[in-house]
Amino acid sequence: MSALTEIYVDNVTRHLPEDSRPDIAAEITATIDDMVDARLSEDAAASPDHTAAVEREVLEELGDPAALSREYSNSPQHLIGPNSYPLYIWALRWVLPIVGLLTVLTNVVTTIALSPEAQIGEIIGKSVGNTVIALLTTFAAITIIIALGDHGLDGGAAAAMRRRQPGTWTVDDLDRRDSRGRQIRAEAGLGLVFIITLATIPFIPTSLFYVGHLNNGETFINPDLGVGWLVGYWAVLALMAAVEIIKFTTASAKPAVALIGGIVDVAMAVFLTIALLTQPVLHPELTNTGNADFQQIITVIAIWFITVWDQVSTWRIHRRNRR
Amino acid sequence: MNEDEDKALATHEQELRRGTVVFASLVACRRPQYGYSLLTTLTEAGIATEANTLYPLLRRLERQGLLSAEWNTEQARPRKYYTLTDSGAEVAAALHSHWFELNSSITKLWKDGTP
Numbered sequence: 001m002s003a004l005t006e007i008y009v010d011n012v013t014r015h016l017p018e019d020s021r022p023d024i025a026a027e028i029t030a031t032i033d034d035m036v037d038a039r040l041s042e043d044a045a046a047s048p049d050h051t052a053a054v055e056r057e058v059l060e061e062l063g064d065p066a067a068l069s070r071e072y073s074n075s076p077q078h079l080i081g082p083n084s085y086p087l088y089i090w091a092l093r094w095v096l097p098i099v100g101l102l103t104v105l106t107n108v109v110t111t112i113a114l115s116p117e118a119q120i121g122e123i124i125g126k127s128v129g130n131t132v133i134a135l136l137t138t139f140a141a142i143t144i145i146i147a148l149g150d151h152g153l154d155g156g157a158a159a160a161m162r163r164r165q166p167g168t169w170t171v172d173d174l175d176r177r178d179s180r181g182r183q184i185r186a187e188a189g190l191g192l193v194f195i196i197t198l199a200t201i202p203f204i205p206t207s208l209f210y211v212g213h214l215n216n217g218e219t220f221i222n223p224d225l226g227v228g229w230l231v232g233y234w235a236v237l238a239l240m241a242a243v244e245i246i247k248f249t250t251a252s253a254k255p256a257v258a259l260i261g262g263i264v265d266v267a268m269a270v271f272l273t274i275a276l277l278t279q280p281v282l283h284p285e286l287t288n289t290g291n292a293d294f295q296q297i298i299t300v301i302a303i304w305f306i307t308v309w310d311q312v313s314t315w316r317i318h319r320r321n322r323r
Numbered sequence: 324m325n326e327d328e329d330k331a332l333a334t335h336e337q338e339l340r341r342g343t344v345v346f347a348s349l350v351a352c353r354r355p356q357y358g359y360s361l362l363t364t365l366t367e368a369g370i371a372t373e374a375n376t377l378y379p380l381l382r383r384l385e386r387q388g389l390l391s392a393e394w395n396t397e398q399a400r401p402r403k404y405y406t407l408t409d410s411g412a413e414v415a416a417a418l419h420s421h422w423f424e425l426n427s428s429i430t431k432l433w434k435d436g437t438p
Contacts, residue, residue: 024382026394027358027403031374034359034400062375071379 004055005032007174019315024072032058054173064169079143084150091142096135103127103134175191181251188248195241202230206286215285229275237247238270239264262311267317269307273300344372346422348380349407349415352390357402381405389414 009028012022035058040051062068082086111118205294207217243261247253275281276296324332347370351361358378365372384390389411394403407415 025404026401028401029359030402031378035374038359061373068375068379071376074383080347132354 002052002055003157004052004059004171004174005029007176008032008062008065008171009274010071010180011175011299012072015066015069020072028068029100032062035061059171065174067169079147079150081150084146088142088146091146093138095142096138099138100131100135103131107131117319133289153172184253185248185251188244192248195237195244199234199237202233206283215283218283218285220283220286223284225279225281230282232271236268240268258314262314265307265310269303274302276300276303327404342373343370344377345380345384346415346418347372348377348384349389349411349418352405352407353415355404355406357395357404361405372422384411 002300009032012028016024032055036051036055039054039058084280104127108123109128111123111126117123202219202221204220205217206212206215206220240261241287243257243264246257250257276299281296282299327363344365347365347368351364351368351391356364358374358381361381362372362374362377365377373426381390381392385392385405388408392403392405394401
């Protein structure tokens, strides 16, 4: 597959559901190769320049990759379509004023009934606040209901065979940025933010989460926990961060890097399991109940559940990308 | 025909072809076909089809259970072969009879309207 075909296929598949991408990419690639071969077989003098020109011709015949992608996804890329738009506008025009009026009346009546000495300012404040919430909720509900109905009304195979404007797209319009690389970078960036957050956990005071009264605003972690455990925790986090930095800088997730990442994740799970099962890791005043051991065991189960889930999903993505 | 009439004709021909391609694809897939072979088969049969509409259509017909698809990796270039399912055969047969009904209706209309 040439670089140009690869970019074209990437442009088509980048907006499709991840599980369908490899299959569609393989099919489009085979098609492009078949079409190019068929045209070249008609021509005895197939120089590299001519081959490139034929490839361009084939890609331009296939047309705008965004349009092809829409044909594949077969889903409307609008929230409210022309079929439902009149109903939507009608619903907004009639339902919103009715809801607004009813909410104002209900609020005025209930405020006066419940507080006979209510000030006019209190009545206006309560009524306006609750009416705004009611109107926003109604607007959201109408939009979601009609959007769902609109998408359910979409036609079948023949109806979906909409044609795009021909001749308006050329190979020069291709987005040559590597979408997979960008995705890997974004995931690695998020991973780094997550790791930094994990690294700060030993310093986070409980008062930040409105549970400061339980241990006088101290940290979530047991202050008597040995320094060695904390250093070990940060060391494993540093390894995890190194893996994410490699993914970020290379914009690729090679099997070796993914394997090392998996090993480091499991090492962290083992480390946390040992730490949690051998001593009170959480602040004793936060777990000062008869169920403290049970809480630690639940935490260990949760850690392993997340680790196994992460490994399985990573392995599935790699297996899919290998196809 | 002037330019406007040519445009109108092209639009109506396109509309006519769209419905025909689904039926023609089902008929052609009675024998296993991969994308490009189907494209060639339809073109040679005089049913002009474009690849950018045919491939997504094949996937939709597969999702609807009218075609089954299988990758053949034994050849130098892996290809996805589509074959008509039993349900697809029933739909194709129904479309075939509708086709004849439409044909006779149009023929009759044409004769009745001919001065």
